[in-house]
Amino acid sequence: MAMTPWVTWPALTKFGTLGIMGALLVLAGQREDLLNNNMFDEEDWAGRNAAIVCDQRSLTARTEDGTCNILENPAEGSAHVNFGRNVNPSVAQAETLNDTLLVPNPREVSNLLMSRGDDFKPATTLNFIATAWIQFMVHDWFDHGPRSDANPIEFPLPPGDALGSGTMSVQRTRPDPRVSGTETTVTYENINTHWWDGSQLYGSDKATNDAVRSFIDGKLEVDADGRLPTEFLSGKPVTGFNENWWVGLSMLHHLFTLEHNAIADMLKANNPGQSDQWLFDKARLINSALMAKIHTVEWTPAILANPVLERAMYANWWGLGGDRDTRDRFQGDLDTLNNNLAQLGSLFSLVGIDTGLGDNPTSSIEHALAGLVGSRTPNNYGVPYTLTEEFVSVYRMHPLLRDNVDIYDIGSNIVDTSIPIQHTRDSNAEALLGDAGADRLWYSFGITHPGALTLNNYPDFMRNLSLPFVGDIDMAAIDILRDRERGVPRYNEFRRQIGLKPITRFEDLTSDPTLLANLKTLYSNDVEMIDTLVGQLAEETRPEGFGFGETSFQIFILNASRRLMTDRFFTTDYTDAVYTAAGIDWVEDNTMVDVIRRHFPSLASSLAGMDNAFKPWGLNMPADYQSWSAGAKQDHLWVNGALRTSYAAGSVPAIEPIDIGGLINSVLWTKVRDVTDVTPPGYSKPIHPRGALAKVQFVPSAGHPFTGLFKGADHGLLRLSVTGDPSDRGFAPGLALKLFVDGRRSENISALYTLSGQGSNHNIFANEMSNYVQPEVNETLGTTALFSLVSTKPTLLVMSDMAKVNQDGSGVGSVKAPTQIYFVPNTSLRNAISTAPHDFRDDLTTLPAGTRVYDVYGTSQAIRTSLFPWVTERYARERRDSAVKIGELVTTSAFTLSQFGDTGIFFKHQRYEDR
Numbered sequence: 020m021a022m023t024p025w026v027t028w029p030a031l032t033k034f035g036t037l038g039i040m041g042a043l044l045v046l047a048g049q050r051e052d053l054l055n056n057n058m059f060d061e062e063d064w065a066g067r068n069a070a071i072v073c074d075q076r077s078l079t080a081r082t083e084d085g086t087c088n089i090l091e092n093p094a095e096g097s098a099h100v101n102f103g104r105n106v107n108p109s110v111a112q113a114e115t116l117n118d119t120l121l122v123p124n125p126r127e128v129s130n131l132l133m134s135r136g137d138d139f140k141p142a143t144t145l146n147f148i149a150t151a152w153i154q155f156m157v158h159d160w161f162d163h164g165p166r167s168d169a170n171p172i173e174f175p176l177p178p179g180d181a182l183g184s185g186t187m188s189v190q191r192t193r194p195d196p197r198v199s200g201t202e203t204t205v206t207y208e209n210i211n212t213h214w215w216d217g218s219q220l221y222g223s224d225k226a227t228n229d230a231v232r233s234f235i236d237g238k239l240e241v242d243a244d245g246r247l248p249t250e251f252l253s254g255k256p257v258t259g260f261n262e263n264w265w266v267g268l269s270m271l272h273h274l275f276t277l278e279h280n281a282i283a284d285m286l287k288a289n290n291p292g293q294s295d296q297w298l299f300d301k302a303r304l305i306n307s308a309l310m311a312k313i314h315t316v317e318w319t320p321a322i323l324a325n326p327v328l329e330r331a332m333y334a335n336w337w338g339l340g341g342d343r344d345t346r347d348r349f350q351g352d353l354d355t356l357n358n359n360l361a362q363l364g365s366l367f368s369l370v371g372i373d374t375g376l377g378d379n380p381t382s383s384i385e386h387a388l389a390g391l392v393g394s395r396t397p398n399n400y401g402v403p404y405t406l407t408e409e410f411v412s413v414y415r416m417h418p419l420l421r422d423n424v425d426i427y428d429i430g431s432n433i434v435d436t437s438i439p440i441q442h443t444r445d446s447n448a449e450a451l452l453g454d455a456g457a458d459r460l461w462y463s464f465g466i467t468h469p470g471a472l473t474l475n476n477y478p479d480f481m482r483n484l485s486l487p488f489v490g491d492i493d494m495a496a497i498d499i500l501r502d503r504e505r506g507v508p509r510y511n512e513f514r515r516q517i518g519l520k521p522i523t524r525f526e527d528l529t530s531d532p533t534l535l536a537n538l539k540t541l542y543s544n545d546v547e548m549i550d551t552l553v554g555q556l557a558e559e560t561r562p563e564g565f566g567f568g569e570t571s572f573q574i575f576i577l578n579a580s581r582r583l584m585t586d587r588f589f590t591t592d593y594t595d596a597v598y599t600a601a602g603i604d605w606v607e608d609n610t611m612v613d614v615i616r617r618h619f620p621s622l623a624s625s626l627a628g629m630d631n632a633f634k635p636w637g638l639n640m641p642a643d644y645q646s647w648s649a650g651a652k653q654d655h656l657w658v659n660g661a662l663r664t665s666y667a668a669g670s671v672p673a674i675e676p677i678d679i680g681g682l683i684n685s686v687l688w689t690k691v692r693d694v695t696d697v698t699p700p701g702y703s704k705p706i707h708p709r710g711a712l713a714k715v716q717f718v719p720s721a722g723h724p725f726t727g728l729f730k731g732a733d734h735g736l737l738r739l740s741v742t743g744d745p746s747d748r749g750f751a752p753g754l755a756l757k758l759f760v761d762g763r764r765s766e767n768i769s770a771l772y773t774l775s776g777q778g779s780n781h782n783i784f785a786n787e788m789s790n791y792v793q794p795e796v797n798e799t800l801g802t803t804a805l806f807s808l809v810s811t812k813p814t815l816l817v818m819s820d821m822a823k824v825n826q827d828g829s830g831v832g833s834v835k836a837p838t839q840i841y842f843v844p845n846t847s848l849r850n851a852i853s854t855a856p857h858d859f860r861d862d863l864t865t866l867p868a869g870t871r872v873y874d875v876y877g878t879s880q881a882i883r884t885s886l887f888p889w890v891t892e893r894y895a896r897e898r899r900d901s902a903v904k905i906g907e908l909v910t911t912s913a914f915t916l917s918q919f920g921d922t923g924i925f926f927k928h929q930r931y932e933d934r
């Protein structure tokens with residue numbers, strides 16, 4: 020721990036609520052330091068302000084170009100104002116051809132470190148709406164504008180490049196038109212307003228704003244179908260900002276244009292007689308604030324899914340105590356903090372944190388936990404508000420893009436059409452929105468995953484992007500070049516500048532041997548040369564749940580808060596008087612789910628139970644699912660399957676009786692043949708219909724002879740069930756275990772006590788279970804006979820597949836599988852549970868993560884039977900006596916009861932014939 024360069028606050032979360040609240044204070048302290056030390060202004064305000072007159076309207080409305088938000092310094096945050104810096108200007112030196120601009124060759128960085136190739140790495144806790152959303156936001160915040168034609172940057176294609184030999188040419192960023200030549204730092208204009216004001220919809224100048232308005236009832240222009248008008252030549256929508264267009268942007272601009280118009284309708288109904296301009300101005304304020312709120316309390320906690328961040332973002336908007344009457348979600352946490360303040364210091368020293376909060380953290384608490392929005396005056400910490408070059412840099416999130424838009428029918432898990440993203444660009448975007456149907460696209464984006472923000476995850480089309488009038492470009496190479504060109508420091512200096520520890524070795528970043536080798540070669544073993552984007556994407560150590568690493572996060576902490584706390588319309592003027600009371604309610608009471616549902620009622624059932632529209636809407640099994648890591652597959656089934664479909668308290672379905680008639684041929688064959696983790700369409704479980712599911716780990720014992728997954732498996736799912744309603748044919752428990760493998764199919768084993776069960780004993784842990792049970796002469800169910808249709812040994816499951824593969828996906832040379840294994844229940848669990856009739860699932864859901872549920876024993880003695888039952892018994896006893904302990908099954912989550920756990924998850928049986 021001591022040696023790591025990474026932040027330590029995430030370690031506090033293991034101390035429960037107080038730790039989480041402590042971490043929140045640490046973050047607040049960091050933000051305070053950043054606000055005091057890391058804001059550098061690059062603008063001549065007097066020159067800017069000279070021509071600006073703030074009229075009466077600007078007192079209560081956002082202006083088209085963003086001027087007059089801060090009345091004393093009216094140019095602050097407006098369009099065409101220069102980007103500021105979060106690093107000291109003395110280190111923000113542009114790299115040039117004479118020094119390091121091309122070192123190492125940006126195309127080589129792209130080829131070696133950025134290329135995804137066929138290996139798409141998904142971010143499984145997010146959906147693809149999150150990708151389109153962040154680009155939509157970025158277009159509200161900033162753009163460097165059209166590039167310059169003069170003096171392009173040229174560099175050779177590296178040997179063996181897929182594009183052949185020759186050179187690649189990249190246009191330079193358009194220089195700041197007002198540069199005199201004497202400046203020490205390079206500066207660039209933001210062509211959009213710096214404010215969070217919806218300028219991607221409303222434009223950043225009067226002409227664009229006029230073009231999007233209908234001038235009737237405060238509304239934006241839409242056609243008879245509610246769609247945006249399009250530009251004659253480009254076919255792209257007429258909207259505030261329409262660069263880098265694709266269908267994801269069409270969807271969002273369409274949705275929030277409709278939302279604006281819905282707000283305008285509401286305003287007009289409440290305020291008959293108000294002018295078009297009045298209605299427009301209010302609708303813009305409300306719509307912009309709604310988008311800012313969705314970003315703050317929904318998008319951000321989805322991509323930074325950590326309890327500390329969830330509270331931090333909630334506090335950013337509302338204040339944890341809840342200024343508004345009904346917001347008491349975290350009141351309990353606040354109480355814990357207040358009542359235990361004295362203990363915080365020792366928690367901090369336990370994880371080695373110097374809080375920077377001083378001896379008395381109380382004074383910072385108010386600041387940390389009070390809402391930024393509403394109820395306070397704007398505060399720019401003495402530095403006029405602008406976004407910064409470093410902020411632009413950390414939002415280079417192109418790996419979030421998939422290669423294809425997969426389109427599904429609403430409610431379906433089956434891809435109907437798959438369209439390469441490059442075919443969804445520019446005018447194709449609007450055509451697709453019409454052809455595919457906006458609601459189907461929203462559903463499809465809702466259930467598919469974006470790419471993860473890691474190295475080697477730029478989609479290939481982005482590395483070979485055709486732009487009109489520009490030619491073929493490589494976005495990854497450009498992203499690298501832009502930071503160098505614009506004087507954003509390289510990674511290690513970037514970290515030093517923003518109060519983070521520099522790394523000392525490449526091994527600090529990643530443990531992947533290939534990546535390490537490539538990084539070291541490319542950067543000539545010099546950690547100081549690592550490009551800032553490369554370092555950010557490489558960071559393997561991330562706070563739990565974080566979709567990006569701490570270097571990006573540090574920039575984000577500062578700017579995310581600053582955008583809210585400097586803006587008059589999020590502070591002093593976030594009031595009923597300026598927004599109208601119904602307007603404030605609209606912002607406060609609506610979520611992204613509400614907005615989607617309002618405009619696409621057909622999605623109501625797909626959104627059922629969703630509290631965050633940016634998390635995967637359902638369990639979708641992408642074509643490349645099997646190639647994922649064991650952990651990612653477990654996580655996906657657990658989060659998007661089990662957790663998403665958990666039964667609400669009080670609505671757990673009763674256990675149905677066995678449905679013998681359902682054990683039809685096709686079900687039996689599917690059970691022994693299909694290689695899948697989820698049930699195929701039309702498949703249902705006629706026996707064992709209800710159970711409880713938990714994440715488990717198989718912890719191996721030392722020295723046993725069995726190979727493959729028997730040597731250990733960290734990612735498994737365990738399902739405990741009964742054959743059917745115990746009041747029908749007695750209590751007959753069963754166990755199904757799935758162990759995940761990196762890049763390959765999972766392996767499964769099931770076990771029973773006996774075919775007919777344990778009669779009236781309702782203790783699920785009463786007896787050992789095994790993969791082999793003896794046929795029973797008077798088995799009333801007749802499953803043995805039925806299962807004989809597909810196997811000569813219907814009461815045996817074999818485990819050779821499980822012994823053939825290790826959890827990292829490597830094969831085993833000399834395979835050794837047990838013939839029989841025994842799941843021996845933990846004695847204390849067994850003794851704790853009643854044998855009287857009751858629902859066994861209630862016993863399981865009380866068990867915490869970390870419970871050792873079974874000891875597992877295995878033997879390699881052959882399974883023999885005799886015509887004489889007593890001899891068969893003796894063989895069984897001998898086998899059991901010869902078995903040695905091979906490991907333990909330990910839960911890594913609580914047990915859940917869910918629809919997915921009952922009907923969705925599939926455990927393949929391996930037949931004797933398939934060993």
Ligand code: HEM
Binds near residue numbers: 151161164417
């Ligand atoms: C199909 C979708 C997209 C396309 C075609 C696209 C294309 C581009 C292009 C051509 C540029 C300008 C490159 C230059 O400096 O020469 C750019 C810049 C950028 N893109 Fe994207 N992009 C897409 C999606 C995204 C997404 C999802 C994000 C996520 C945040 C993103 C963030 C950025 C940022 C931060 C910049 C820098 C802007 C600036 O320099 O002011 N883009 N993109």
Ligand code: HEM
Binds near residue numbers: 789
């Ligand atoms: C080879 C002949 C067998 C066939 C055709 C067969 C078929 C089935 C079917 C159709 C189901 C219900 C549907 C499902 O869970 O997906 C099932 C469930 C189950 N079977 Fe078998 N079975 C066979 C042998 C065995 C044996 C020998 C054992 C254990 C000794 C066993 C243990 C289980 C268990 C524990 C379940 C419940 C699985 C769960 O929790 O999801 N089966 N089997």
